[in-house]
Amino acid sequence: MSKNEDSTINRRQFMRTMGALPIVSGAVMMSMCTSGCSEESSTSPLTGEKVTLTLANEPELQSNGGAIRRAFGANMNSNRPVIVVRTAQDKFRAMSSYCPHEGGSIGNPTGSKAMCSKHGAEFGLSEGNFAQNIGGQSSPTAQTFVVTYNQSAGTITITF
Secondary structure, eight states, rough: OHHHHHSSHHHHHHHHHHHHHHHHHHHHHHHTTTTTOOOOOOOOOOOOOOOEGGGGGGGGSSSSSSEEOOOOOOTTGOOOOOOEEEEEEEEEEESSSSTEEEEEEEOOBBBTTTEBBBTOOOOEEGGGGSSSSESSSOOOOOEEEEEEEEETTTEEEEEE
């Protein structure tokens, strides 16, 4: 074989190389879409804004498992509703109602879960699985926010 023949590839090698290209590019495109392919971000920027709720004014949060769904303004979860749950006697949690899968709305809590109206993903509301996908369509965990409980004042503060 001459030196010139060594540096060329044959038709079979070329087809094998080019045949892998659609598979590789398809895998790259799929990996880019695994978090939902939503045009809108599934998380709101954290602003440091805080909202304080007086528990005496929130009858739904008086007992363990109690929950509310409420919007607090543009700088707090981009004015999307937040789900607040009392997960224990001295523990409260908050998560966005914006579904991270396809941008649907996570509905009102029912029992120990809340469901996305768009595609049926179910999100846990218990301390051990809070905001995690627990059933229905697979979805990433919903965005959560820090909640501080002041027992002596009878308030909770959510930081966005």
